[in-house]
Amino acid sequence: MKHLSEYRDPGLAMGLLADIHRTITRPWVVMEICGGQTYAIMRYGLDQLLPPEIELVHGPGCPVCVTSLELVDKALALASKPGVIFTSYGDMLRVPGSGRDLFSIRASSADVRVVYSPLDAVQIARQNPDKQVVFFAIGFETTAPANAMSVLSAHSLGLENYSVLVSHVRVPPAMHAILSSPRNRVQGFLAAGHVCTVMGYWEYEPIARQYKVPVVVTGFEPLDLLQGIQKTIHLLEEGRATVENAYPRLVTREGNRAAQNVINKIFIECDQKWRGIGLIPGSGWRLRSEYAHFDAEKRFSIDQVKPEESPECIAGQILQGIIKPHDCPGFGIQCTPEHPLGATMVSSEGACAAYYRYSRKTLVPTDQVGSG
Amino acid sequence: MCLAVPGKIVEIYHIDGLAMGKVDFGGVVREACLEYVPNAKVGDYTLIHVGFALNLISEQEAMETLAMLNEIASLGGEDPSADHNSRSRFASEI
Numbered sequence: 001m002k003h004l005s006e007y008r009d010p011g012l013a014m015g016l017l018a019d020i021h022r023t024i025t026r027p028w029v030v031m032e033i034c035g036g037q038t039y040a041i042m043r044y045g046l047d048q049l050l051p052p053e054i055e056l057v058h059g060p061g062c063p064v065c066v067t068s069l070e071l072v073d074k075a076l077a078l079a080s081k082p083g084v085i086f087t088s089y090g091d092m093l094r095v096p097g098s099g100r101d102l103f104s105i106r107a108s109s110a111d112v113r114v115v116y117s118p119l120d121a122v123q124i125a126r127q128n129p130d131k132q133v134v135f136f137a138i139g140f141e142t143t144a145p146a147n148a149m150s151v152l153s154a155h156s157l158g159l160e161n162y163s164v165l166v167s168h169v170r171v172p173p174a175m176h177a178i179l180s181s182p183r184n185r186v187q188g189f190l191a192a193g194h195v196c197t198v199m200g201y202w203e204y205e206p207i208a209r210q211y212k213v214p215v216v217v218t219g220f221e222p223l224d225l226l227q228g229i230q231k232t233i234h235l236l237e238e239g240r241a242t243v244e245n246a247y248p249r250l251v252t253r254e255g256n257r258a259a260q261n262v263i264n265k266i267f268i269e270c271d272q273k274w275r276g277i278g279l280i281p282g283s284g285w286r287l288r289s290e291y292a293h294f295d296a297e298k299r300f301s302i303d304q305v306k307p308e309e310s311p312e313c314i315a316g317q318i319l320q321g322i323i324k325p326h327d328c329p330g331f332g333i334q335c336t337p338e339h340p341l342g343a344t345m346v347s348s349e350g351a352c353a354a355y356y357r358y359s360r361k362t363l364v365p366t367d368q369v370g371s372g
Numbered sequence: 373m374c375l376a377v378p379g380k381i382v383e384i385y386h387i388d389g390l391a392m393g394k395v396d397f398g399g400v401v402r403e404a405c406l407e408y409v410p411n412a413k414v415g416d417y418t419l420i421h422v423g424f425a426l427n428l429i430s431e432q433e434a435m436e437t438l439a440m441l442n443e444i445a446s447l448g449g450e451d452p453s454a455d456h457n458s459r460s461r462f463a464s465e466i
Contacts, residue, residue: 001398003378003417003429006438015445022448036375089422117423119390119405142376145408146424149390157388194376197419197426220376223441230444248433250419256427259408 003249007221016226017049020233027053028236029185030229031178031321033171034192035062035349036220042358044222050229057185057321058354060174060274061192063139063167064091064347065319068273071138071167072097073305078134078165078296079110085128087121088136090114095343098308118150125154125162134296137164142194144168144285145259148266151287151294163296166286169272171195172203173283179211183322188232190218190225193247198263200255204243212241219247266291275343276309276316313342318351325355332356376421378429381406381414395420 032038038058041047047056060066076097079086086102093103093114106112111131115121118135125133137147147164154162171192178184191204196217204215214235218228228246235242245251263285272284287295312330317323325331325344335341337353344350348357379395384406386392391406395418402420406412409425417429 001378002380003434004398006434009441012438012441012445015441015448018448019444117405119423142421142426145426146405146422149405149407149424153388153390194419194421194426197376227437227441249430249437250427256408258410259426262407 004221007219007223009223012223013226016223016230020054020226020230021051023230023233023237024051024053025237027055028187028233029055029057029321030188030190030232030236031057031059031186032190032192032218032225032228033059033061033175034190034195034220035059035065035347035351035354036194037061037190037192037218037225038351039349039354040220040222040225042354044225045358046222046225046229054229054233056229057324058318058351059178059189059321060277060319061140061171061195062319062344062347062349062351063143063169064095065315065343065350066169066274066277067092067095067138067167067343068275069098069307069309070273070305071165072101072275073307074297074302075102075136075165076100076105077302077305078300079112080105081132081300083131084300085111085113085124085131085133086136087113087115087124087133089138091347091349092136092138094340094346096310096340096346098306118146119153122150122153122157122159122162125159126157129161132161132163132299134300135162135164136167138167140169140171140192140195141199141263142192142197144263144267145198145256148262151266151291152262154294155291163294163299164287165296166267167272168267168285169274170269170283170285171199172207173280174274174277175204175207177277177280177283178320179207179213181320183320186213186321188213188236189215190228190232191215191243193217193219193224193251196245196247196251196255198256198259200253201243201245201251202253208241208243214241215243217243217245217247217251219250274319276313276319278316310341315342315344315350315352318344325352328352376419376426378417378419379404381412381416381418381425384412384414393425395425
């Protein structure tokens with residue numbers, strides 16, 4: 001497949017690895033923001049091929065993991081209402097709320113449907129005029145153009161039975177939160193290539209300057225990831241805190257203006273609660289007042305939810321790069337993908353699920369790293 | 373969630389005022405919304421996420437990146453610590 005297999009070439013990967021091994025002189029802590037990148041790093045075993053000086057820590061870029069428990073509980077309340085068809089991306093179905101998940105309430109007769117695209121949810125609303133269709137509009141900047149277009153489309157079609165439960169999160173405020181924490185260990189970032197495809201990377205330039213950290217826009221294939229890491233290590237070793245683009249076949253500094261225009265038409269910035277982390281100012285998007293009639297929280301009366309997180313789950317610290325999944329006493333014992341205590345064990349992009357699936361149950365002894 | 377897959381646009385049309393198209397992912401063809409790639413032409417490669425094209429893939433930039441990666445690979449030769457085990461790991465994924 002063109003634009004895919006080229007970026008999995010073993011010979012070119014060896015070249016990048018050799019360059020990284022030659023360049024590095026001291027330990028560095030690098031965070032990949034996006035859970036999709038965490039998954040790819042584990043899947044291809046890239047962490048085990050890198051020099052032992054590089055510690056990769058895994059960021060909060062897993063929307064399923066950071067959607068607030070309060071919103072998950074509201075989703076459960078909405079989906080349980082008679083006459084409601086609740087639509088969602090498949091990843092959200094097994095995310096634990098305070099006791100239950102969407103999957104289990106579907107089993108007890110709630111009409112919960114998985115959609116591939118938010119336009120499919122709009123289509124379901126057109127086909128079911130006697131029902132109310134609610135779409136769980138979660139995601140980072142990558143997913144916002146699709147979610148926004150569903151609202152715009154429902155608006156232009158005059159649909160009165162479509163609404164959205166919005167839980168949008170944005171990367172730059174989360175980076176501010178991570179870097180300004182007194183427990184921060186991150187010295188360089190791999191920025192999420194698909195977030196940047198939409199938004200560009202100009203927003204990261206002031207962050208790189210303020211906190212003196214290099215930021216490299218990075219894709220998702222093995223060579224993309226190795227190139228992002230290689231550029232980050234070069235910048236760290238040279239003491240340069242700049243933003244570089246290692247994913248130029250898709251990302252420009254300005255991003256996709258057509259997509260940004262629709263995001264800005266439908267959504268406006270707001271404070272957002274992140275599961276396990278807490279409130280991050282300005283880190284979310286909500287519907288603009290002109291489109292507030294599409295807000296499921298306003299359309300339906302939802303009983304007060306009382307979110308109760310599992311006391312054992314320490315996902316918040318994992319999502320900020322403070323600890324690793326295998327540092328959690330519940331990892332792989334009380335908490336598994338089949339019986340997750342927290343959202344990071346549910347999604348394939350959650351750091352805990354990726355560690356579990358690819359057996360990163362213990363730290364690889366440094367004397368074995370790279371020795372095959 | 374931010375998973376996005378490259379594919380080739382094989383047809384462009386409009387439904388309810390939205391630019392839509394058929395995208396070929398190495399043999400599997402699916403419909404996608406092309407509203408965010410207004411300059412798209414049949415034959416262009418694009419990146420699809422939750423049924424939406426996020427951008428067109430720049431052939432020029434892709435070629436330059438691969439040329440640079442080839443240059444890096446030709447510079448250093450093989451690193452002794454990156455052995456055939458990792459080669460087979462990658463090869464199995466292709």
